[in-house]
Amino acid sequence: MDVRIQTGWDNDPAGRIRNLSLAPNAKNSLFPLFEAVMNSIHAVEDRFGKDNLSKGEVTIELHRTESGEMEGFTISDNGIGFNESNLESFRRMDSRAKEKIGGKGVGRLVWLKVLDEVRIQSVYDDGSIGRSISFDFKVSNPTDNLTLAPADQSTPGSIIQLTPYKRDYALHIPKKASTITNRLLAHFISYFINISHPKITVCDVDAEIDLFDAFSESVERDADYRFTLSASGGSEDFVCHCFLLPKAISDDERSTNALYLGANGRAVKRFDMDGVIGLKAIDNKFAFLGYIESAALDESVNDTRTDFSLSEDEIESIVDQAKERVKEFLAPELAEIREKQTGIVSALRIEHPRFLSIQGTDAEVAETLHYGTNRKEDIFVEMSRQSLRQYERRKNAFKRSIEKKLPDVEAKAKEYVAELKQESVSSLAEYVMKRKLVLDVFEESLKFKPNTDQDSEYEDVLHDIICPLKSTSSDLDYDDHNLWIVDDRLAFYSYFNSDTRMEKQVSDPTHPKDRPDVSIFDLGLGFENEDKSSPITIVEFKRPKIDNYTLEKNPITQVRKYVEDMRKSGEAIKYDGTPIRSIEETTPFMCHIIADITPKLRDVMKALGSFHRKAGSNTYYSWDASYSIFIEVSSFKDVLESAKSRNRAFFERIGISV
Secondary structure, eight states, rough: OOOOOOOOOOOOOOHHHHOOOOOOSGGGGGGGHHHHHHHHHHHHHHHHHHGGGGOEEEEEEEEEOTTTTTTEEEEOSSSOOSHHHOOOOOOSSSSOOOOTOOSSSSSSHHHHOOSSSSSEEEEEEEEEEEEEEEEEEESTTEEEEEEEEEEOOOOOEEEEEOOOOOOOTTTTTTTOOEEEEEHHHHHHHHGGGGGOOOOEEEEEEEEEEEHHHHHHHOOOOEEEEEEEEEEEEEEEEEEEEEEEEETTSSOOTOOOOOOEEEETTTEEEEEEEEHHHTTBBBBTEEEEEEEEHHHHHHHHHHHTOOOOOSHHHHHHHHHHHHHHHHHTTTHHHHHHHHHHHHHHHHHHHOOOGGGGGGGSHHHHHHHHHHTTTOOOHHHHHHHHHHHHHHHHHHHHHHEEEEEEHHHHHHHHHHHHHHHHHHHHHHHHHHHHHHHHHHHOOOOHHHHHOOGGGGGGHHHHHHHHSSSSSEETTTOGGGOOGGGGGOOGGGGOEEEEESSSOOOGGSSSSSSSOOOOSEEEOOOSGGGGGGOOTTTTTEEEOOTOOOOOOOOSSSSHHHHHHHHHHHHHHOEEEEEOOEEEHHHHHHHOOOEEEEEEHHHHHHHHHHHHHOOOOOOTTTEEEEEEEETTEEEEEEEEHHHHHHHHHHHHHHHHHHHHHO
């Protein structure tokens, strides 16, 4: 028995369409329209020639439901029409009829991804008479319901009815005619740079928009830039067409500015330019749009016109070259960015003087920044990198000179020492500047006028500025508090407690729930300090304006109680119970009381000890020999003025007014 075996490909249109990657979204919903318009432009080229495109006409009619929702399009043209060769190509899967102009023979399949069927009507000249043809393009039959009839051969053209869309895709069609116009402008931008082009009109219920008039009227500025580089194994010429357009002209909502790589008159691959040029909307209304074209791109585009067969390095080289032309085109706008960056650099150098060590003027430092680096925080990070890199370069150059015994070792050593000196001076200046800023905040806080029920809050605010509440050295580093406001020596203490229960500070206290405002156990030498004579410091804050002190209830008696409890305990501990140091009967205590000097507080000081007033201030001090305590009583204002006075020389040295 003879067995006949089928050979060759057996097409499966339904499977091919099902496998097309085209998710329902705003961008993909217009791909069928783009394909139809592109076919119409090709039909016009075939009829009139590329040099006579202006004779062509393409009309896009928008279809809406009774409620005004978009449901599809009708695209008509006066092109060559569906003649026999075009119909044959249309019926052939992966047709190569348009291969020379970039056609892949699969674009029309996108229609059947988005619609159930497409109605096609056309008139063409077969050389002797005119013919009309109409059919329904379906998955089951590409020319279903085909009819042929005589027609006027002088009126060729085609009508493609892309309506109604499948619901999932229809929901994503832009609602406004102006939005669809802008998407068409962005997609077919390569045609707008030609003097000769077909007339493309978008028709809505109450609007008629000439696409090219819309483009011409909206161009703020344009220019062409040419460059040559290696691609596809040889030297290739590229043209970068640059436009400044209304920001609405973009085919992607992720960014405003874009650069396209195009092939055969179509935008193929998009690159966001927002980060490259550091701008979104230019002057809040314009966007940059660039289009790169080349024979190398035409020849290497893939069959779905979504990418190129060029290597990643080749694509990157093309885009990098184009970016330089983009920067040249946008020089006026980028100059404004540099000006803003320079201002931020200048402000950061004032607020953080350690950046003064970075070589160059403010403008020169700004020139090293990426155009997209515009936020203060980002510029701060970049300047920190520059400062570190500059320091590392000098250090490594010095080390190499020593290791290789180079003759320039002395010069490198001087450079390195000068770098260290500049770094030190800049760091000191920044530290001093931060002190000034902290004192400014403290001074502003003193202007707060609390109500009676806000007194506690006011006290907490001032306490928190000097040392954060409910914290210990386990939570904060030495530079995270501002105890230096009270006494410069306190800046170097390594272990402290702020508003912490006594049971978390010393072993087995008599009053475990008491909370000294701030207690500081050792002076800058860490936990290895065994000097029992090293003082322990207590800072106590009192609410401003209160004057209800008695001999039994007052801050002096309060700090004495804390001292007695600590001495009886005999041991200071960390928050986790780890011993810090012993506390002897002879261990001296330094107690700072910060409170308004009211009449009743003066009476208490007079009754409880021999307090002396510091000359030129409202601060009182006393050595309480019976308790081995030195007590100092100051108002918040006195604390501020004292801190200003102690730091005045530093402020004046770096040019800060006080």
